[in-house]
Amino acid sequence: xxxxxxxxxxxxxxxxxxxxxxxxxxxxxxxxxxxxxxxxxxxxxxxxxxxxxxxxxxxxxxxxxxxxxxxxxxxxxxxxxxxxxxxxxxxxxxxxxxxxxxxxxxxxxxxxxxxxxxxxxxxxxxxxxxxxxxxxxxxxxxxxxxxxxxxxxxxxxxxxxxxxxxxxxxxxxxxxxxxxxxxxxxxxxxx
Amino acid sequence: xxxxxxxxxxxxxxxxxxxxxxxxxxxxxxxxxxxxxxxxxxxxxxxxxxxxxxxxxxxxxxxxxxxxxxxxxxxxxxxxxxxxxxxxxxxxxxxxxxxxxxxxxxxxxxxxxxxxxxxxxxxxxxxxxxxxxxxxxxxxxxxxxxxxxxxxxxxxxxxxxxxxxxxxxxxxxxxxxxxxxxxxxxxxxxx
DNA sequence: GGGAGCATGTAACGGGTTACATGATTGG
DNA sequence: CCAATCATGTAACCCGTTACATGCTCCC
Numbered sequence: 398x399x400x401x402x403x404x405x406x407x408x409x410x411x412x413x414x415x416x417x418x419x420x421x422x423x424x425x426x427x428x429x430x431x432x433x434x435x436x437x438x439x440x441x442x443x444x445x446x447x448x449x450x451x452x453x454x455x456x457x458x459x460x461x462x463x464x465x466x467x468x469x470x471x472x473x474x475x476x477x478x479x480x481x482x483x484x485x486x487x488x489x490x491x492x493x494x495x496x497x498x499x500x501x502x503x504x505x506x507x508x509x510x511x512x513x514x515x516x517x518x519x520x521x522x523x524x525x526x527x528x529x530x531x532x533x534x535x536x537x538x539x540x541x542x543x544x545x546x547x548x549x550x551x552x553x554x555x556x557x558x559x560x561x562x563x564x565x566x567x568x569x570x571x572x573x574x575x576x577x578x579x580x581x582x583x584x585x586x587x588x
Numbered sequence: 589x590x591x592x593x594x595x596x597x598x599x600x601x602x603x604x605x606x607x608x609x610x611x612x613x614x615x616x617x618x619x620x621x622x623x624x625x626x627x628x629x630x631x632x633x634x635x636x637x638x639x640x641x642x643x644x645x646x647x648x649x650x651x652x653x654x655x656x657x658x659x660x661x662x663x664x665x666x667x668x669x670x671x672x673x674x675x676x677x678x679x680x681x682x683x684x685x686x687x688x689x690x691x692x693x694x695x696x697x698x699x700x701x702x703x704x705x706x707x708x709x710x711x712x713x714x715x716x717x718x719x720x721x722x723x724x725x726x727x728x729x730x731x732x733x734x735x736x737x738x739x740x741x742x743x744x745x746x747x748x749x750x751x752x753x754x755x756x757x758x759x760x761x762x763x764x765x766x767x768x769x770x771x772x773x774x775x776x777x778x779x
Numbered sequence: 780g781g782g783a784g785c786a787t788g789t790a791a792c793g794g795g796t797t798a799c800a801t802g803a804t805t806g807g
Numbered sequence: 808c809c810a811a812t813c814a815t816g817t818a819a820c821c822c823g824t825t826a827c828a829t830g831c832t833c834c835c
Contacts, residue, residue: 409794410697417704428814441699446796451816475803475814486707493701493708498719500727501696506601508632508692508753510684513608514746516677517684528689536691554775555705562699562768569760577753584745600822619786637824642788666786666831 408456408492411445414438415453416462416489419481421552424466426476427451436543437556440536440563454479462488511577519585526578530571537567599647599683602636605629606644607653607680610672612743615657617667618642628747631731631754645670653679702768710776717769721762728758 418430418438425433427450434444445453457463462485466478481489507529510517544560547553609621609629616624618641625635636644648654653676657669672680698720701708735751738744 410695410700411794414700417700420704420707426814427816437703438700441694441696441703443693443695447814448797448816449795452795477815489704490707493704494712496697496701498716498723499697500720500723501694501698502634503632503692503694504601504634505632505692506687506690508750509601509605509608509629510687511753512628512632512747512750513611513680513684514749515743516611516681521685525689529691532689532691552706556703558705558768558771558775559699559703561771562702562764565764565767569764573753573756573760576756577749580749580752584749602822617786618788638786639788639825640823643823668787 410442411449412453412456413489413492414442415445415450416457416481416485419457419463419479420486420489422481424478424480426478427454428476430454430479436539440540440543441559441566457485460488461485507574511581514581519581522581523578526574526581530574533567533570533574537564537571540564540567601633602640603644603647604680604683605633606636606641607648607672607676610648610654610670611677611680613672615669615671617669618645619667621645621670627730627734631727631734632750632757648676651679652676698765702772705772710772713772714769717765717772721765724758724761724765728755728762731755731758 414434415430418433419425427447430450431444431447434450438444454463458465458479462482463479464482466480507525510525511522514522540560540563544557544564547557547560605625606621609624610616618638621641622635622638625641629635645654649656649670652673654670655673657671698716701716702713705713731751731754735748735755738748738751
């Protein structure tokens, strides 16, 4: 923890997420970061657009939280590799310690539609629920393979923890969705 | 369903949510809408800022989807009451029928922090998890009372359905969070 | 009298997406 | 050779929030 708590510019969570990706110690390009976000952050947070990642990287560099390697150009010359700096690490540690709890934000379009069920075609509603179950299924598949990779090394212990949480989360999403469909059926036949 | 599918300006989901609030047939002010959103939409979607609601209402009015009563001023003169129009109803029905499935968006700050556990203080992490459980508990309380109200009239059948879903969702959030805490404990003692 | 809640709005700002533009490399 | 993927970036745009401004009413 840095003792001098300068009037650090308050960064959006996205910036911390990107810096967090770098905090595992590897040198990565914006492109790499995007792919990785797609296969990790996406499941419980969200994956920023690639253009935004490039923007955040430049901001982080400006703050001295990340740097691009200048010395000894190697492999692909058109690839710009970022690495976290000690200052960046410190800032991230401070953020993790200080950031106040914020309730998760959920925007569940499916539920919005059910909520407006008095104006919807019941079959279309069921269709949407099924689509959602299918989507969740594929998320589960991706999560499972992500976890298999993460569990190969203790370095990924915390990500693996989160992936285990994710598998439970999406499993429960499925149960919830089938419950919703059942309730819908019951309501329409019963009433 | 309107047969003439004019090149309807694509509206953001927020606009449909606001129009949806009006679709239950009552005349409401922006202020009313905000309070209602806070106690319903918030649990599975999100509650727009009041300033945005005012903005959306003006847009909906411009599109002919909502109107403000001009005739016979009554009660409070400084209150502007909106009502859905038949065109607005039709547009909403079309949206419900046509809008493609979109996966729910989840931004779970707590999980982002756990994901970065290698840089976090384990006790601070547990603290955050507990805060989350407490928050969820209060959501559950609010949901339960919302459902009690909704179940008084068949008019609220679909909202009641969604509230039942919500209770299950937040209950499962709690289970998931305690599971996460247990995994965290196990990891730190076991390894 | 004064604070809490009711009620409506504007302006500035930033966050984030989409679309566009460009070009290198790899593999079928 | 052509498509897919790798790779980086800019510009326009809009969504949504915060902060600000105003004023009324109710009740302690």
